[in-house]
Amino acid sequence: MNILFDLRMLxxxxxxxxxxxxxxxxxxxxxxxxxxxLWQSILLALLASALGLLASRRASNAMSxxxxxxxxxxxxFLAAFFGGLPYVLHGGLDLPSxxxxxxxxxxxxxxxxxxxxxxxxxxILLWRSITQWLGGMGMVLMMIAILxxxxxxxxxxxKAEVPGPTKDRMTPRLISTARALWGVYTLIxxxxxxxxxxxxxxxxxxxxxxxxxxxxxxxxxxxLSLGYFxxxxxxxxxxxxxxxxxxxxxxxxxxxxxxxxxxxxEEFLGYLGIIFGFTLYCVLVLMQSVDWSWExxxxxxxxxxxxxxxxxxxxxxxxxxxxxxxxLLMGVLMVxxxxxxxxxxxxxxxxxxxxxxxxxxxxxxxxxxxxxxxxKMDRQPLSREILENAxxxxxxxxxxxxxxxxxxxAMDMDLLSAMGASLxxxxxxxxxxxxxxxxxxxxxxxxxxxxxxxxxxxVGRLEIFTILMxxxxxxxxx
Numbered sequence: 001m002n003i004l005f006d007l008r009m010l011x012x013x014x015x016x017x018x019x020x021x022x023x024x025x026x027x028x029x030x031x032x033x034x035x036x037x038l039w040q041s042i043l044l045a046l047l048a049s050a051l052g053l054l055a056s057r058r059a060s061n062a063m064s065x066x067x068x069x070x071x072x073x074x075x076x077f078l079a080a081f082f083g084g085l086p087y088v089l090h091g092g093l094d095l096p097s098x099x100x101x102x103x104x105x106x107x108x109x110x111x112x113x114x115x116x117x118x119x120x121x122x123x124i125l126l127w128r129s130i131t132q133w134l135g136g137m138g139m140v141l142m143m144i145a146i147l148x149x150x151x152x153x154x155x156x157x158x159k160a161e162v163p164g165p166t167k168d169r170m171t172p173r174l175i176s177t178a179r180a181l182w183g184v185y186t187l188i189x190x191x192x193x194x195x196x197x198x199x200x201x202x203x204x205x206x207x208x209x210x211x212x213x214x215x216x217x218x219x220x221x222x223x224l225s226l227g228y229f230x231x232x233x234x235x236x237x238x239x240x241x242x243x244x245x246x247x248x249x250x251x252x253x254x255x256x257x258x259x260x261x262x263x264x265x266e267e268f269l270g271y272l273g274i275i276f277g278f279t280l281y282c283v284l285v286l287m288q289s290v291d292w293s294w295e296x297x298x299x300x301x302x303x304x305x306x307x308x309x310x311x312x313x314x315x316x317x318x319x320x321x322x323x324x325x326x327x328l329l330m331g332v333l334m335v336x337x338x339x340x341x342x343x344x345x346x347x348x349x350x351x352x353x354x355x356x357x358x359x360x361x362x363x364x365x366x367x368x369x370x371x372x373x374x375x376k377m378d379r380q381p382l383s384r385e386i387l388e389n390a391x392x393x394x395x396x397x398x399x400x401x402x403x404x405x406x407x408x409x410a411m412d413m414d415l416l417s418a419m420g421a422s423l424x425x426x427x428x429x430x431x432x433x434x435x436x437x438x439x440x441x442x443x444x445x446x447x448x449x450x451x452x453x454x455x456x457x458x459v460g461r462l463e464i465f466t467i468l469m470x471x472x473x474x475x476x477x478x
Contacts, residue, residue: 001066001476004059009071010078011052016139017082018045020130024086027204028123037089038123045082066475069466076458079106079139083131086124096447103454105131106139107461108343110218110313110430111421113443113450117223122204125221129208135461136215136244136343137185141178184251189214192240199232213240216343218313218430224439225315231299234316238299238306245310245338246271266378267350271339274349278305278329285323309333311345313430320437327433331420334427345428345460347394354382354390389465396464401426404456411446421445425456 021042028035083106084098093101097113104111105128114120134142192210197203205221212219222228226237243251250268253259262268282301286292292300303316308330319330337346357375375382404422409415413435420432421442431438442450459467469475 001064001070002060002062004056005061005063006067006071006074007052008056008059010075011049011056013071013075013139014045014052014078014082015049016142017079018042018049020134021045021086021127023130024123024127027126028121031122033121033123035123037086037091038127040089041082041085044085048082069469069475073458073462073467073470075139076103076106076462077455079135080454080458083127086127090121090124092120092124094447096450097443100442100445100450100454101128102131103457104430105217105219106135107428107457108132108135108212108215108217108311108345109425109428109457109460110212111424111432111436111453111457112219112441113445115441115443117221122221125208125219126204128219129211129217129221132215132217132219133189133211136217137182137248142182180252180256181248184248184255185214187255188240188243188251192236195236195240196233199236200230201233209237210240213237213312213314214244214343216241216244216310216312216338216345216428218307220314226303227316231295234299234303237314238303241306241310241312241314242275244312245306245342245344247339247341248343249341250339266353267339270353271349274333274336275302275305275309278309278333281329282322282326285326289323304330305333308429309336309344309346310338310342311427311429313424315431315438318437318439320433320439331423331433334423334429337427345426347397347427350377351390351393353377354387355394357382358387358391393464396468397426400456400459400464404452407452408445408449411449413445413449421449421453422456425453426460428457428460 018041021038025035025038025042027033028038080099080103082102084093084095084100084102087093087098087101088095093113100111100113103109110132117125189210192214193203193206196206196209201209208219208221209226211217218225220226220228226234247265247267250262250265253262279298279302282305283297286297286301290297300317303314304319306312307314307316311334320327335347336352337348338344340348340350354375354377357377361375375387401419401422404425405415405419408418408421411418413421417432417434417436420434421436424430424432424436431440435444436442442453445453
């Protein structure tokens with residue numbers, strides 16, 4: 001391992017966090033707000049970054065896969081720490097709550113410890129939204145795009161950073177790939193901002209909500225989330241959230257190369273099928289229990305299905321008041337999550353499809369032991385490695401969620417709230433169940449519970465094997 005080079009990368013990441021805090025400082029000055037919490041945070045981050053760069057000035061540029069996983073894992077924790085400093089310096093949150101808030105931002109989870117969002121300065125709320133926008137496509141991926149000095153080492157960072165079992169390269173060069181991803185991401189963000197302004201949002205609200213919608217983060221500037229805004233704005237948010245939950249490889253191929261065949265990928269068709277099927281079922285169930293127009297039935301059903309499945313976490317209504325069967329379905333959607341290569345969390349649709357494809361293959365082997373049964377996806381055979389990864393990820397993740405829920409329950413959280421908080425943290429969704437539901441917050445969670453949930457969000461964002469390998473003695477062998 002190259003510890004000095006790892007330190008250099010982590011120092012640059014801290015500097016990147018400080019750089020983006022400059023934009024809220026400018027807003028604070030423009031609006032007459034106190035910029036001190038933000039510029040003080042910037043100074044602390046730059047000081048830490050400078051010390052790290054000074055200590056690593058003699059580092060070579062060599063990077064092994066272990067270095068990539070170490071930098072990526074520690075980078076997210078450091079980003080959550082330094083990104084949470086403005087909340088502490090403002091005086092609104094203590095350190096555990098600030099770590100939770102920043103981790104929720106960078107991992108695009110959307111859970112919050114803020115009890116009244118609308119009393120916070122607009123500059124702080126903008127920083128809150130920026131954390132989600134940065135985390136959506138990934139800060140490490142941004143480093144790859146803007147730091148050519150990474151060279152071959154960037155490949156190791158990208159392997160650890162990009163979630164999902166498939167990491168197809170769109171262009172021959174890694175740096176070009178990272179820049180293309182960020183280019184598409186920025187383009188859709190700008191389209192989102194324009195749409196929100198067109199449908200009646202203020203420019204500042206439009207920026208905040210576009211940042212958090214495309215990042216599938218779910219932070220809002222209003223206590224009622226998107227329930228505060230008009231139906232037209234909610235429909236536009238559905239479009240942006242859907243795009244955020246879609247594999248950005250598909251966006252790239254359609255927008256840049258006009259490759260419409262990308263829309264026939266099995267994962268994309270599965271993504272559409274789950275959204276359509278769950279929305280239809282929600283409409284049929286809600287018809288029996290609420291007095292809404294057809295437009296309201298379809299809008300609220302589709303909105304909640306997409307916001308939960310893409311792990312965005314916005315709310316157009318309090319779905320905890322819906323029939324219990326629909327709340328159960330929301331829990332299932334949390335587990336499924338968005339597509340691989342998207343900004344969404346959860347298991348990823350591709351893994352769900354892979355797991356389902358193993359069922360007929362196993363059945364055939366049991367009935368006809370000598371017949372070769374091969375599972376395929378998009379007409380390509382699935383390797384044993386991919387199948388094992390999907391099964392192991394599912395089992396470990398569900399066990400991880402269960403353990404997290406048990407620990408939270410031991411902290412005097414009721415079992416439903418504890419399990420909901422654990423699930424939503426791992427899946428990077430935002431709302432849970434009961435006391436941490438769609439219209440509630442996490443302010444009442446004990447301090448240790450907030451740190452634990454913030455850490456669970458990071459593990460969920462990076463996926464469990466990325467963190468698990470750090471606890472292997474083989475990882476640390478020279």
